[in-house]
Amino acid sequence: MKTRSLFLSLLFSTLFITVNAQSLGEFKEQYAGQRSKKLKDSQKKIYIAQFKTNYEVYKDASSYKAKGMFGGGNAKAKLALALDSINPLDLQNMTNELFIDFKDQLIAQGFEIVTADAASKADSYADYQRMEGGELIPTDVPGFVSVTPVGHSYFVKGLDKNGVEKKKYSLVGDPDLKMNKKVAKDLGNIIVAKVDLFLMFSDQKQGWSPGGAKVKIKTNLRMVGATTVTAEKKKGLRFKGAYTSHPIKSSISFIDQKGNYFEGTLKKPLEVNGVLEKETIKVSQSNGIYKGTTSFSYATPDMETTKRSYQTVKVDPSQYAQGAKMAMKKFMKFHVNAFVWNANGGK
Incomplete structure (x- = not known):
């Protein structure tokens, strides 16, 4: 009996540690908008025009250095990382729960949620295609x-x-935001909302090593504010070392027909601790010779300058889901409360 009690005690202690292993870093909010307190002049109706959660699950990075004037060859380093064991169903369930929470927060503050059927009557959507949520999309x-x-x-x-x-x-x-302003007018001076949330696991640092190219990536799960995702350019007119830039931003915005709006985002990334081990992975190439070092596993040297070093980053799917949800819920709750304060004229 004592043995069984000790086993259960150890089991629940382990569960407690596991469940509470995830924590958030410092939360630093940031606001944008204009005349946000005048949102009180709109109807207390909200149409949610956009609601998406976005997860980085793969990072493909490269660095290129042309040969020097005193000899040597071109140098190119490439590194690909992928999160291992992420469950698509977890991402879907998380998003569903966040969407319900978002609506419930607004309804609790006296707002009526406008349906898509009603929004379809907006002139601004005349040539638009209606989409049904509930899936992972490219x-x-x-x-x-x-x-x-x-x-x-x-x-x-x-x-x-x-x-x-x-x-x-x-x-x-x-x-x-500009489109949502038009829709707000079409639907009789309501408020139109947009929710776009981004989680990243890679933090890329590009640079050079003496006589070569180097890619350095640190694994760090976090919710980001405004940032830019870069990737090697693979289509269209391009030169060696060219890359594409993709600006992203976690934000919640509300706008009315007059352009009065509130937007909440992050001043600095909100780190999610206890999910990924923070590791630095480096790949460098000098004079056409590929070199790889990683704290996850050793890369195999290869003379092919275009060959990619591929690594998987181990992650517990349940811990990932819990940590990601913690960050997004905190972000939404804080900024919805801030919006409500503004929509009530600062009261």
Whole structure:
């Protein structure tokens, strides 16, 4: 009996440690917007035009250095990392739960949620395609997967040949925000919301080593504010070492027909601790000779300058889901409360 009691005690102690292993780093919020307190003049109705969670599951990085004037050859280092054992169902369930929480927070504050059926009557959506949420969808940000919640219908300009939702473009500002302003007017001066959340696990540092190229990536799970994802350019007109840039930002925004809006984001990344071990992986190449060092496993030297070093980053799927959800829930709850304060005229 004592042995059984000791076993149960140890078991529950282990479970307690595991369940509580995830924690968040410092939360530093940031705001943008204009005349946000005038949102109180709008109807207390909100249409959620966009709601997506975005997860980095793969990182493909490269660095190139041309041969020097005193000899030597071109140097190119390439490194690919992938999260191992991420469960797509966990990502979907997380997104569904966050979407329900978001709506419940707004309803609790006296807002009515406008349905997609009602929003479909907006003139601005006349040529748009209605999409039904509840799946993982492709994105044009390399290495990321986007997830839309079950029960969320939204409108897009269409899909490209790869099934990626076509984006609106604007020389200045967020094109979605400008579109949402028009929809708010079409639907009788309501408020239109957008939620876009991004989690990253890689932190890339590109540089050079004497006579060669080097890629250095640190594993660090975090929710990011405004940042840029870079990737090797593989299509169209390009030169050696060219890359593409993809700006991303975790944000929650609300806008009315007059352009009064509130946006909440992060001033610094919100780190999720207790999920990934923070490790640095380096790959360098000098004079056409490939060298690889990694704290996860040893890379195999190879004379082929274009060969990629591929590594998987071990992660417990349940810990990942719990940590990611903690970060996104904290972000949403904080900024919804801030929006409500503004929408009530600062009261």
